[in-house]
Each structure stands twice: as structure tokens, then as C-alpha cells.
Amino acid sequence: MQHIIDRFVSYVTIDTESDANSPTTPSTKKQLVLAKLLVKELKDIGLTEVTIDKNGYVMGTLPSNVDHEVPTIGFVSHYDTSPDFTGKDVQPQIIPNYDGKDIVLNKEQNIVLSPSYFKDLLLYKGQTLITTNGLTLLGADDKAGLTEIVTAMEYLVQHPEIKHGKIRVGFTPDEEIGRGADIFDVEKFGAQWAYTMDGSQIGELEYENFNAAGAKIIFKGKSVHPGYAKGKMINSMLIANHFINKLPKNEIPQETKGYEGFFHVTGLTGSLEETKLELIIRDHDAKKFKKRKKRVQKIVNDINKKFAKQFGEDICIAEIKDQYYNMREKVEPMMFIVDLAEKAMKQLGIKPLIKPIRGGTDGSRLSYMGLPCPNIFAGGHNFHGKYEYVPVESMQKAVDVIVKIAELTATTDFSKESKKKK
The missing domain is CATH 3.40.630.10 (Zn peptidases)
Known part of the structure; x- marks a missing residue:
């Protein structure tokens, strides 16, 4: 040996x-x-x-x-x-x-x-x-x-x-x-x-x-002096946090096994004006895999709808790419x-x-x-x-x-x- x-x-x-x-x-x-x-x-x-x-x-x-x-x-x-x-x-x-x-x-x-x-x-x-x-x-x-x-x-x-x-x-x-x-x-x-x-x-x-996909999501914000921020400031980090909280809390790597799929946040960097989140999506079942990707996109769409009037454009931009099957x-x-x-x-x-x-x-x-x-x-x-x-x-x-x-x-x-x- x-x-x-x-x-x-x-x-x-x-x-x-x-x-x-x-x-x-x-x-x-x-x-x-x-x-x-x-x-x-x-x-x-x-x-x-x-x-x-x-x-x-x-x-x-x-x-x-x-x-x-x-x-x-x-x-x-x-x-x-x-x-x-x-x-x-x-x-x-x-x-x-x-x-x-x-x-x-x-x-x-x-x-x-x-x-x-x-x-x-x-x-x-x-x-x-x-x-x-x-x-x-x-x-x-x-x-x-x-x-x-x-x-x-x-x-x-x-x-x-x-x-x-x-x-x-x-x-x-x-x-x-x-x-x-x-x-x-x-x-x-x-x-x-x-x-x-x-x-x-x-x-x-x-x-x-697993069927696998990766997502890169950008959250935008608006910086305003905190003393005069009411109704004006948009903190991109808090929006990213909101996004994470909308994901199923138990469908993460440390809570799953066998054929169970998950969402996994692998990177998070940001400031008030812009936050970048990296996420991987995994599932053995092709239909469930597709639903997971749609779920991510729905959260993104809901965030954009919520801030459409205040921000004036998409505040959340997602790029979701399949990696392997x-x-x-x-x-x-x-x-x-x-x-x-x-x-x-x-x-x-x-x-x-x-x-x-x-x-x-x-x-x-x-x-x-x-x-x-x-x-x-x-x-x-x-x-x-x-x-x-x-x-x-x-x-x-x-x-x-x-x-x-x-x-x-x-x-x-x-x-x-x-x-x-x-």
C-alpha cells in the first residue's frame, strides 16, 4: 500500500x-x-x-x-x-x-x-x-x-x-x-x-x-441619508434577505438527504445600493427541478411587482442557468x-x-x-x-x-x- x-x-x-x-x-x-x-x-x-x-x-x-x-x-x-x-x-x-x-x-x-x-x-x-x-x-x-x-x-x-x-x-x-x-x-x-x-x-x-441549476440574482437599492430616508431609501441587502426568507426553510443541504432536493445560498455580497446573491438549485426529479426554478423566478417577480412604483424599474434581476442533469x-x-x-x-x-x-x-x-x-x-x-x-x-x-x-x-x-x- x-x-x-x-x-x-x-x-x-x-x-x-x-x-x-x-x-x-x-x-x-x-x-x-x-x-x-x-x-x-x-x-x-x-x-x-x-x-x-x-x-x-x-x-x-x-x-x-x-x-x-x-x-x-x-x-x-x-x-x-x-x-x-x-x-x-x-x-x-x-x-x-x-x-x-x-x-x-x-x-x-x-x-x-x-x-x-x-x-x-x-x-x-x-x-x-x-x-x-x-x-x-x-x-x-x-x-x-x-x-x-x-x-x-x-x-x-x-x-x-x-x-x-x-x-x-x-x-x-x-x-x-x-x-x-x-x-x-x-x-x-x-x-x-x-x-x-x-x-x-x-x-x-x-x-x-441531481438535476442542477445555478442562479445569480442582483438586488438594487437607493441610497439616501438615513436621517431623511423615510419613504425614500431602499436597502438592497434587506431585499436580498427577504428573498432568502421566502425560500423553504427546511429545503437546504443540512436538512435534506437521499432524493430530497434543496436550495442553497452559496454567496452573498452587497451594499445598500446593490447586493449580489448566488444560489444553487438541486433535485433528482425533473418535474420538481422545474418547479424549483419557477419558484425562484416567482419570488423575483413578486419583489419586482412590490417595488415597481417606488423604484420605477425591475429592482431584482435573476439569471438562472441549468448546469447538468x-x-x-x-x-x-x-x-x-x-x-x-x-x-x-x-x-x-x-x-x-x-x-x-x-x-x-x-x-x-x-x-x-x-x-x-x-x-x-x-x-x-x-x-x-x-x-x-x-x-x-x-x-x-x-x-x-x-x-x-x-x-x-x-x-x-x-x-x-x-x-x-x-
């Missing part, structure tokens, strides 16, 4: 934080440092057709080692980290033989990773954990996925007795800001289906995700690709946890671009913050799943599988 630890640490210590405010791809140049390292590693382990384009998309091929026809499959992960929490100067801590007790991440600031709050920790008692030092995120999302894919390809190269078809690997920038698949060349990738290695807990297997619609017609991953896990003694993603992956976008792409666990927990950690044994199991999927793909009669689904 030391090989996995060393590779993972070499990835997470490179700052690859993406930037939603940047118009470029990748959104930050520093992402290319890791992208170029990945190109070198893929070539070093023996992959062919290794490429990186001007936008930082990395692809490579493990050629087939069988004579019969096998579908070309792919494995995809992203190398950027979330801008929600700093990814600069990551200093991972290795915790061997975890004893099930509190882990002090940072003694000076009394930052503790505790199973009393993060109960999933107890699933990994006796295992080796990699944590943060309490000052940054870790980057297991999705550098654990990178580690697993590269390690699995290396293992297959070194063990030609394991039969497999052609395998394509793809690494993307900017997934964390919703742009990872924007200019992914599906035709060039050339796989019939793929798997993103971007899930969390060991055993996760997901082919459903539930991949279930595109994966279900090829459900055998989910069954294949489930079979691989069961053969490895891993209990599959088939559940909806409360988020999205590159795979949700890629599925609508012609590359059906379920999601498989990468092992990490508590993404996007200082309490992030990953069990090394989970990463090893993810490597095993990739290898087993490759092996099963070369021995499965997919003509029969396709007929079963019709």
Missing part, C-alpha cells in the same frame, strides 16, 4: 484549486502542473496514445491484450480541487492502524477529527488513514480517483496474464466548478462507456444524480454497465452501495454527451474541507474494482446483456 500512499501524496501536495471566476480552461494555470505530471506517469507505466490538449485534458490508452472483440471502456477522474477551501500547501498526515479515537489534526488551533461527530470514521478502525493538517482540504476529491486509475493501469501492464480489452483513461480540469466536461472530446476518447472514480465511501456505485436517463438503457461494476464489487467481497449522488460528477455531463458514465467510490470522506480524509485500504479496493471491471469486460458476452435489457 505504500506505493498508493506515495502516489497520492505526490498528487495532493500540488495545488490545483480551480477558479469559477476565471474564463479560461483550465481556470487556473497551476492545474497544468499536475496534468503534465500525469502525462509523464502514464507514459512511464507503459500506456500509449498519451495526450494533453491546450485545455489540460489528459488521455491515454491501455491496449487490449486479447484476440477477440471487446468493448472499449474508460475510467475518468478530475485533478482540480474545490475553491470552497484552500488547497495550497497541503500537508497530509498518515495515521496507521487507526484506533477509533479522536485524531488531532492541528494541536495549535485545536482542530480535531472526531468519530463522535464524523461517525463514518469508525468504519475504518485498524486501517491506515490519510488526513489533513487541519489548515487545508486534502484533495481526495478527486486525487484519490487519479491515484486509483493510474495504479490500476500500472498493475494491468505489469500483469499481462489478466485479460482485458482496450481501456481509455481521461483526466479533466475544473470539475469542481462545473466545467470539467465542457470541452471533453468524447469522440477522441472513443470509449463505449466509462466510469468516473469520484465517489466517497467504499462500495458506492451511483448512476443517478440526472444521468439516470442515459445510463438506464445500458444498465448492464452498472451491473458489471456491481458484479466486480461482489466478486471482491465489497458490498455495493447503490444510491443517488447528492451532487454531480463529470459523468453526469458526459452521459448526456454520448458517454454513459456511472460513478464508483474513490474512498474519501468529508470533501471540500479541513476534516477530509481517505482510508488507504479503500483506495486499494478501488484499484481492485477497476482491474476486475477490466477483466470482466473481456469475458462478458455483451450481445446477451444488451438483449436482456430490451
Whole structure:
């Protein structure tokens, strides 16, 4: 397992934080440092057709080692980290033989990773954990996925007795800001289906995700001396507050689970004259998703109607844009690709946890671009913050799943599988 630890640490210590405010791809140049390292590693382990384009998309091929026809499959992960929490100067801590007790991440600031709050920790008692030092995120999302894919390809190269078809690997920038698949060349990738290695807990297997939209809302105001403001001043911050209060109070991330959707205020900046609010809208059900967007627009319209006479024009301006959709619609017609991953896990003694993603992956976008792409666990927990950690044994199991999927793909009669689904 030391090989996995060393590779993972070499990835997470490179700052690859993406930037939603940047118009470029990748959104930050520093992402290319890791992208170029990945190109070198893929070539070093023996992959062919290794490429990186001007936008930082990395692809490579493990050629087939069988004579019969096998579908070309792919494995995809992203190398950027979330801008929600700093990814600069990551200093991972290795915790061997975890004893099930509190882990002090940072003694000076009394930052503790505790199973009393993060109960999933107890699933990994006796295992080796990699944590943060309490000052940054870790980057297991999705550098654990990178580690697993590269390690699995290396293992297959070194063990030609394991039969497999052609395998394509793809690494993307900017997934964390919703742009990872924007200019992914599906035709060039050339796989019939793929798997993103971007899930969390060991055993996760997901082919459903949120429908997602983002809203940017501007509230205008009128500044007047507060001593003479009666009937004249309009405080844009208070209007923004009114808007937030009109959203359902229990339909927020911290109050929902499973298939329940939500509204989530992700940014709020302002002054008396102008306030900007950023909001994300999520729901697995397409009809409910549509209703959520209409609800936001209705609140905006009601505010504009209320202030029409006093302000003289729209006081609230909303821009609502769809971001991605539930991949279930595109994966279900090829459900055998989910069954294949489930079979691989069961053969490895891993209990599959088939559940909806409360988020999205590159795979949700890629599925609508012609590359059906379920999601498989990468092992990490508590993404996007200082309490992030990953069990090394989970990463090893993810490597095993990739290898087993490759092996099963070369021995499965997919003509029969396709007929079963019709």
C-alpha cells in the first residue's frame, strides 16, 4: 500500500484549486502542473496514445491484450480541487492502524477529527488513514480517483496474464466548478462507456444524480441619508434577505438527504445600493427541478411587482442557468454497465452501495454527451474541507474494482446483456 500512499501524496501536495471566476480552461494555470505530471506517469507505466490538449485534458490508452472483440471502456477522474477551501500547501498526515479515537489534526488551533461527530470514521478502525493538517482540504476529491486509475493501469501492464480489452483513461480540469466536461472530446476518447472514480465511501456505485441549476440574482437599492430616508431609501441587502426568507426553510443541504432536493445560498455580497446573491438549485426529479426554478423566478417577480412604483424599474434581476442533469436517463438503457461494476464489487467481497449522488460528477455531463458514465467510490470522506480524509485500504479496493471491471469486460458476452435489457 505504500506505493498508493506515495502516489497520492505526490498528487495532493500540488495545488490545483480551480477558479469559477476565471474564463479560461483550465481556470487556473497551476492545474497544468499536475496534468503534465500525469502525462509523464502514464507514459512511464507503459500506456500509449498519451495526450494533453491546450485545455489540460489528459488521455491515454491501455491496449487490449486479447484476440477477440471487446468493448472499449474508460475510467475518468478530475485533478482540480474545490475553491470552497484552500488547497495550497497541503500537508497530509498518515495515521496507521487507526484506533477509533479522536485524531488531532492541528494541536495549535485545536482542530480535531472526531468519530463522535464524523461517525463514518469508525468504519475504518485498524486501517491506515490519510488526513489533513487541519489548515487545508486534502484533495481526495478527486486525487484519490487519479491515484486509483493510474495504479490500476500500472498493475494491468505489469500483469499481462489478466485479460482485458482496450481501456481509455481521461483526466479533466475544473470539475469542481462545473466545467470539467465542457470541452471533453468524447469522440477522441472513443470509449463505449466509462466510469468516473469520484465517489466517497467504499462500495458506492451511483448512476443517478441531481438535476442542477445555478442562479445569480442582483438586488438594487437607493441610497439616501438615513436621517431623511423615510419613504425614500431602499436597502438592497434587506431585499436580498427577504428573498432568502421566502425560500423553504427546511429545503437546504443540512436538512435534506437521499432524493430530497434543496436550495442553497452559496454567496452573498452587497451594499445598500446593490447586493449580489448566488444560489444553487438541486433535485433528482425533473418535474420538481422545474418547479424549483419557477419558484425562484416567482419570488423575483413578486419583489419586482412590490417595488415597481417606488423604484420605477425591475429592482431584482435573476439569471438562472441549468448546469447538468440526472444521468439516470442515459445510463438506464445500458444498465448492464452498472451491473458489471456491481458484479466486480461482489466478486471482491465489497458490498455495493447503490444510491443517488447528492451532487454531480463529470459523468453526469458526459452521459448526456454520448458517454454513459456511472460513478464508483474513490474512498474519501468529508470533501471540500479541513476534516477530509481517505482510508488507504479503500483506495486499494478501488484499484481492485477497476482491474476486475477490466477483466470482466473481456469475458462478458455483451450481445446477451444488451438483449436482456430490451
